[in-house]
Amino acid sequence: MPQFISIHVNCGAAVPTIVCEFYNTSLPTIIYEIMSEFYKIIAKTKIVFLDDWIKKRQGILTRKKRIRHSYTCKLLNSSARKFSYHGLVLYRHYNLKRHLILNPITREQVTFDIPSGTIVALFFHPIAKEYYAICTRYLEKMTTQQFKLFKLTSLLSNEVDILTGWKSLHYQVPTFSQFHIVKRDAVYWMAEENSLNSTAVPCEELVIIFDIIREEFRVLPHPGDKCDSQVLIExxxxxxxxxxxxxxxxxxxxxxxxxxxxxxxxxxxDQHVWSQSSQTIILEDMSVQRFPMRYPHHKNFEVKPVGTLNGELIISWLWRGVFAYHLRIRALRKLEFEGMEGSHALIHNNTSLSLRNLRQSSKSM
Known part of the structure; x- marks a missing residue:
């Protein structure tokens, strides 16, 4: 128990913040190196953390922004997929099975390969009191799907058994999105269309759920009306x-x-029940004169709400910027930072959780 407290409780309180990652080829923060043997691309990707605080002065609510921390890491290919969980950021590349876990605060990073699978989530097990990774793989020409839970300590120390312990899914789960949510002993993903054959995901299977306690997958339809099959992907x-x-x-x-x-x-x-009623937010006056596009002649509708922070809904609009909508006073503002229009934003919990301590804990057990 003292070791658990040292690693997990004393690692510093989680502080939610907004992360913007710059990896588009048009940005100067990326350096490409071609490795002749495998034609791999090494990208130096800049991750920028934004602090955003509120000041009250003469009864007027004002806000200021500043850059609190930035960090540059190496990863395979700028098209790598990423997600964040409890202070850790994981990058993965589907083709090469290369994974990289880093903590931008402690500047620790570990790279490892899983030849026969892909990590789709990290979570903290409420009973085992350990961090786990969910890994999935396909067998027999993409017709059979399996999954396995790996202890994060085993991955970090390269003590991974990739041959045994795989469990078969009773039915085929759609492709996992790169972001996941851990809540109430369950992990949630959005399903994505199959990139190999552009197969659309049925409305009945758009949300994927993993029950941490039972170690079972299930799919869930999205709320609201069923979509027209002609515009399903859109x-x-x-x-x-x-x-x-x-x-x-x-x-x-x-x-x-x-x-x-x-x-x-x-x-x-509930763990798998959507509310009957819904809440509607309408963003008015989003004119290009007020919030211009980076490329004026390019219409872009890649809008994504990524979470809430300090009472505001954070919205990432690619090539337009990152916005914050105050849920109580219904005010919209743009988070100003040079080059942010070409970045992808997500909510990240900053902690000083040490990868080195996790690795050492696996050796002492």
Missing amino acids: RHAQMHLLEKEGVVSFCMITIHNEHRVKMQFWTME
């Missing part, structure tokens, strides 16, 4: 899963034009 691209004010939520976006955005939210009332 409609699902405007649906997102997020944690909103501490609750797993589902967002359905309707964009009439760049001037007006409608966001409809449902909440998860």
